[in-house]
Every structure is written in structure tokens, then in C-alpha cells.
Amino acid sequence: MDEDAFNMSVRKFLKTVGVTAQREIEKAVRAAADAGQLPADGRLKAKAVITLEGVPLAFAVGGDIELGGPSGG
Numbered sequence: 001m002d003e004d005a006f007n008m009s010v011r012k013f014l015k016t017v018g019v020t021a022q023r024e025i026e027k028a029v030r031a032a033a034d035a036g037q038l039p040a041d042g043r044l045k046a047k048a049v050i051t052l053e054g055v056p057l058a059f060a061v062g063g064d065i066e067l068g069g070p071s072g073g
Contacts, residue, residue: 021048025065042067 025046032038047062 017048017050029065029067038067042069 029038029044038044044065044067045062046065047060049058049060051058
């Protein structure tokens, strides 16, 4: 295995995941805001799940997304 090629490929994948996930989260939160469906505490629980086909890997990363502003403090 070429460690440099592997590292670059993983970084490229994670960059794509990050950019795509941010775009989708922003779209969903804006739609919820327009519909008046954001939580009163201004906080959303988030979870991302990563799996690899052909390799025994499945893990989740969770956290909170703070909305800030008038409804999110």
C-alpha cells in the first residue's frame, strides 16, 4: 500500500463528505426555520456514520449544532 496515496485519498473523501454534509445540513436547517420547526433551545443533535465496504469498519461521530441567533441564544 502506498501510504501517501492512501492518505491523500482519505483526505479527499473526508473533504467531500464535509462539504456535502455542510450543504445538506444548511439546506435542511433553513427549511426547518422557514417552517417554524427549529427547536426552542437552538440546538440540534447531529450524528455522522462512516462505514467501509470490504473492511470491518463502522463508527459514528455525534455532537451538537448550535444555531445561535434569536431562537438559539
